[in-house]
Amino acid sequence: MAMSMRERILAVYRGETPDVVPYMLDLSHWFYHKNRMPWDLSASYEAPEYELIAYHKQAGAGFYMPNLGAFYSATYSDDVQSEVTKVWHDDVPEIVWRLNTPLGSIERRRMWEETSYSWAITRWGVQTEQDLRVLGFSLASRVYAPLWDRYQAWVEEVGDVGVVYLSAGYSALGHILNYWLGVAGTAYAAADWPTTLRGVVDQINDNNLKLIDLLAASPAEIIIMGDNFSSDIQSPRFFRQWSQPYYAEAIRRLHAAGKHVAVHIDGRLRGAIAMIRDAGADCGDAITPAPMGDLTPLACRGEAGSDFILSGGVPPNLWLPQVDVEVFKKSVMDWLSLKQHGPRFIANAGDQVPPYAAEERIEIMRDLVEKYGRY
Numbered sequence: 001m002a003m004s005m006r007e008r009i010l011a012v013y014r015g016e017t018p019d020v021v022p023y024m025l026d027l028s029h030w031f032y033h034k035n036r037m038p039w040d041l042s043a044s045y046e047a048p049e050y051e052l053i054a055y056h057k058q059a060g061a062g063f064y065m066p067n068l069g070a071f072y073s074a075t076y077s078d079d080v081q082s083e084v085t086k087v088w089h090d091d092v093p094e095i096v097w098r099l100n101t102p103l104g105s106i107e108r109r110r111m112w113e114e115t116s117y118s119w120a121i122t123r124w125g126v127q128t129e130q131d132l133r134v135l136g137f138s139l140a141s142r143v144y145a146p147l148w149d150r151y152q153a154w155v156e157e158v159g160d161v162g163v164v165y166l167s168a169g170y171s172a173l174g175h176i177l178n179y180w181l182g183v184a185g186t187a188y189a190a191a192d193w194p195t196t197l198r199g200v201v202d203q204i205n206d207n208n209l210k211l212i213d214l215l216a217a218s219p220a221e222i223i224i225m226g227d228n229f230s231s232d233i234q235s236p237r238f239f240r241q242w243s244q245p246y247y248a249e250a251i252r253r254l255h256a257a258g259k260h261v262a263v264h265i266d267g268r269l270r271g272a273i274a275m276i277r278d279a280g281a282d283c284g285d286a287i288t289p290a291p292m293g294d295l296t297p298l299a300c301r302g303e304a305g306s307d308f309i310l311s312g313g314v315p316p317n318l319w320l321p322q323v324d325v326e327v328f329k330k331s332v333m334d335w336l337s338l339k340q341h342g343p344r345f346i347a348n349a350g351d352q353v354p355p356y357a358a359e360e361r362i363e364i365m366r367d368l369v370e371k372y373g374r375y
Contacts, residue, residue: 004160005062009346010221012309013260013282017343021336021373023366024062024162024311026352031055033117033355041110041119042084042095044070046150048157056161060366063162065224071151071166072214077141094122099138106131106138108180117355125180129193135180136200139172140207144214151219165262166220168211168250172204173234173243174227183233190242197242205246212250216257223259224285225250229276230267236275244279251280262311266351269295270303277308287312288350289335297335301345310338311346314365319349319357328361332368339373347373 003011008018031052032039045068056063076082081100086093089111098107108125112118126132154164170178176197177186189197215223225247227234234243251261262283263276273284273295284304289297292315300310313335318328338345347369353362 005162006158006160009062009064009163012343012346013222015307015344017375019375021339021343021345021347021369021375022062023060023347023369023373024064025056025349025362026065026067027056027059027061027362028052028065028067028352029117030353030355030357034359039068040095042086042097044068046070048154050157053154053157053161056158059362061362063158064165064222066154066164069150069154069164071147071154071218071220072211073145073147074142074211075145076138077143080138080141082138095119097125099125099134101134101137103137104130104134106134106180121182124182124185126176126185126189129189129196132176132181132189132193132196132200135176136203139175140203142207142211144211146214146218148219155219163222164220165222165224166215166218168208168215168223168225170227171208171225171243171246172201175204176201177233178228190238201242208246209250209253212253216254216259221260222262223254224262224264225281226262226264226266226285228267229263229265229272231270231272231275232268234272236271239275244275247276247279247281255280262309269293269300273300273303273308273310277304281308283309283311283346285311286348286351288315289313289331291315292317293350297338301338301341306342307344309344309346312348312350314348315350316352316354316357319353319361321356321358325358325361325364329364329368332365333372336369336372339375343375 003019008022011018079102083098085096092112094109094111096107096109106125109123110119111122113120158164254261260282262285263281264286265272265284266286276284287310304310314331318331
C-alpha cells in the first residue's frame, strides 16, 4: 500500500526510507495572488485556511507551512504597550507597529505593494542605540500561552496530505534584521554599539527560550525556526558570534522533548547549510539551488553530509511561464538525483512558489516526483 504524504515526510525525519520522495509546497503566496485574496500581516488566522488546504489536496501537493496560523499567544508585560494600526495612502494601507515603554517608544511600518503582492518595509523601527534598548526591554517581557486547539484544527484539516510545521519565529537577530533595523543597520550596530547589541540579543533570546519550552510541550512533531538565513547576511562567523548559542540550546531542548527541527535557509547556501547542521538541526528548509542559488543540488548534499535533510529544490524563477518548461523539469530531475545519496531530502520549491507561477507546473512536478522519486 502506498504511503500517504504525511507518512513520507515523517519517515524522512525519522531516518527511514519512504516509498517515494515526499513532495510538499508552500503555495500560500501564490494562492493568495491567484485568487486575489488579501492577506494582512497585522492579523493571524484563528481557523485553518480551508481553501488553501483544499487546493493542496486537489493538486496532490503536500502541505506543511501554515504561514498565518497563530498557535500560541504572546503578550507583553504591563509596562509595555503594543499598538498595531493602519494608515491609508489613498487606497493603499500601511501597517504601523508601535511599542511604548518607560525607556521610550519605537515603531516600524510596512506598506502594501500590489505588484509583488507583499508588504514592503517603509520604516525601520530602530534608529538609535536607545531605540535598540527599547526593543530589548519590550521583547524580553513577552509571556507565551498555548493555543493548541487551533493547531489541532489545522492538523485535522490537513490530514494525510501533509504535516503542520509549528513556527518558533525569529531569533533575536532575526527580529533585528528583518523587522526593526535591517541588514545595513544591524552591521553598523554590531560595529558601533557592540555592547548594547550583545545585551539586547541575549535579552531577547533568553525570552525566546521560554517559547521554545512551550513548543517542546506542544503536539507538533516538527518545529521550524530560522531568520531567513543567507550566508552573505549571517555568515558562519557572524552566526557563531550572535546566534549559534541560542540555536544550539533551542534545538537541544526541542530534541530532548522528541521534536524534529527544521531551519529556514532561503538565501545563499555556501556555509549556511553546514552552520545550521552543526547547530544540531535536522533539516534545512527552503533550500534554493542554482540558478538562483549558489550551489548545485549535489554541492548542497556535499556541504550537508549524508544525514542532514535538504528540503527544497526548484528555484522561484523556474516556476514562471516565461521559463521553458523543459528547464523546469530538468531542475526537478536534478533535485531528485539526490535520491542516489539516500532518503534525507524532500522535493519542494526553493522557498515559496511565487506569484505569477504557471499553475500546471505544480502537477508536472508532482508527476515527476511520483514517477522518478520511487525507492
